[in-house]
Amino acid sequence: MSFPRTLDLFCRVVDNFGDIGVCWRLARQLAAEHRIAVRLWVDDLASFRRICAAVDTAADEQQLQGVTVRRWQGALAGEEVADAVVEAFGCELPAGYLAAMAARPAAPAWINLEYLSAEDWVAGCHGLPSPHPRLPLTKYFFFPGFDAGAGGLLEEAGLAQRRAAFVADPRRQAAFLAGLGVQPEAGDRLVSLFCYPDAPVAALMDALSRSERASLVLAPEGVAVAALAAWAGRTLRPGDLVRKGRLALQVVPFVDQADYDCLLWCCELNFVRGEDSMVRAQWAQKPFVWQIYPQEEDAHRIKLDAFLARFSGVLPADASPACRALWHAWNGDGDVGAAWPAFEQALPAFGAAMPRWCATLREHGDLTGNLLAFIRRKGAGAAS
Known part of the structure; x- marks a missing residue:
């Protein structure tokens, strides 16, 4: 050795x-x-x-x-x-x-x-x-x-291959979700929500409830508990499902790292926080929204913009402003409801750019x- x-x-x-x-x-x-x-x-x-x-x-x-x-x-x-x-x-x-x-x-x-x-x-x-x-x-x-x-x-060895095999197998995805107590309706856009307590959760839920497409938001137990309860009007426990407009919100069990990867792979959009889940969201090759860990004197926003400046290079010109606006709003600088429609329109382009972005990261x-x-x-x- x-x-x-x-x-x-x-x-x-x-x-x-x-x-x-x-x-x-x-x-x-x-x-x-x-x-x-x-x-x-x-x-x-x-x-x-x-x-x-x-x-x-x-x-x-x-x-x-x-x-x-x-x-x-x-x-x-x-x-x-x-x-x-x-x-x-x-x-x-x-x-x-x-x-x-x-x-x-x-x-x-x-x-x-x-x-x-x-x-x-x-x-x-x-x-x-x-x-x-x-x-x-x-x-x-x-x-x-x-x-x-x-x-x-x-990035551990074989991660890309495991992800590819999982996303290519609808039965594995359905079985995984069923293990969490989740049974999406046909056409639901699955969204994972992992955020800090100060995230503008209510604004996001309201925006999704008015969205063009039905969404099922999956929030692990213990995440943004007070904000989600305030929006739902009641305490939420694993398995609870709340429907408003075009949105369904379900609390799921808090899972280990391997299962969290599977959750990211199942979803079409992932809201992530901090460092670890942000990196895993990138390897998932799905559109994501990052809530950066807040720091004194808004130092975290400099870090947020530094990443956006790099990442926007793989996005089409019309998708980059929509991504930036929604990410800024999610981090407390803007209106999530106002930014959501353009971001939703940009999701296909965002998703198409992720494999190129991941290939660039792997070069290093x-x-x-x-x-x-x-x-x-x-x-x-x-x-x-």
Whole structure:
């Protein structure tokens, strides 16, 4: 086995599912495809369990799908240090573990896996070193991204083939939906809804209820609970179905990552949030609307526009403004109801552009492979 043989991945759960979602995908891919002994350190096992039902929230250590999952608590003094250490999203390693890294005869490769961004400055910061101010250690910044200047996106081997087989099989799709308690009516446009609590859900529901085509919106349990209940006029539980005009809204069970992919593949339009579901929506090759994680001083809108600037390059000229208007409105800058009709008209062009967009993304390699290549370059001295 080539370097690294072992890897420690540290994750603090900040955004419920986004941070652990990315880390869980990365850990599984490192173990399954690259045969690396991975320890995933997580501080919130309850949130982890929402996307992986096998998680034992009472266990300090457990084996899950080839990955050693450890509860992250305390300074971790005395722990054996891995060949490579990945600090997800600036979560800051425990002092005791840092000291053990510095005491190792050959320092481990140390990577800070950053948040995804399409901003131009990413290429200039990707791979930059950051020497520790007191210890003989150097951390390197690794940025996911959408072009050759960054680290790519997470995509496990065979994903495109699994998606293609699933979307080509209506019986598999029907069986999957039936397992969620969903039985669409003929002609329904299926829409998945995964958003933050502040999303303008009522405006979207009203727009869909007046839409040219009937829609069935599938909202996982726990998503925008208050907003959906306020719009429906009652508390909603899994299986509940509300109809208004051209819209039917159904709450479905919260599913694990594999089933969430299937949900995205079943739908004609996917509303997604944060980083993990946004990337999976792109690999689904279906039209999607992204709600970006809100930041102070509206910094998130700069990131939103940076992605739109890149993505609009694959859209027809008449579809790009419609996409931009609806995405802005969904992120609190505009009127969802006013933006919806043009966006609905642009959906066929949006969908037709997705395979080209995905092909462009794949030209830059997958994040896990790129990360390992980077680690090998920076940590070659530790291989001995």
